Amino acid sequence: MAELIKLCATGDVKEESPLQVSPEGYPQLSVWEFEGQYYVVDDMCTHGMAWMSDGYQEGEEIECPxxxxRFGLKTxxxxxxxxxxxxxxxxxTIDDGQVCITKE
Ligand code: FES
Structure with missing residues (x-):
């Protein structure tokens, strides 16, 4: 079975209030919530040296500061x-109230 990496509790993240996390072996990631679903993306913008979690969220889109x-959270x-x-x-994957990703 694939190994899960716990990033944070679901209660730690709210819409428009993402959380930056640093799991071992990964770049900085950010955890986002939209309509009860959780999304995890690389936190560094692909255009430059900016943390997406310092930016904005509008629905399912996140905007670089x-x-x-902008990027769509779902894709x-x-x-x-x-x-x-x-x-x-x-x-x-949500496991026991924790937002997790699968170890690659
Ligand atoms: S650094 Fe330019 S849009 Fe993010």
């Missing part, structure tokens, strides 16, 4: 210029 580029696909490279999105 530097140049306003990681860019949705607003200047972001053109997808941000890595990690499948999430």
């Amino acid at each position: 530097f140049h306003g580029g 990681g696909e860019p949705t607003a210029f200047p972001c053109v490279v997808p941000i890595k999105n990690y499948p999430v």
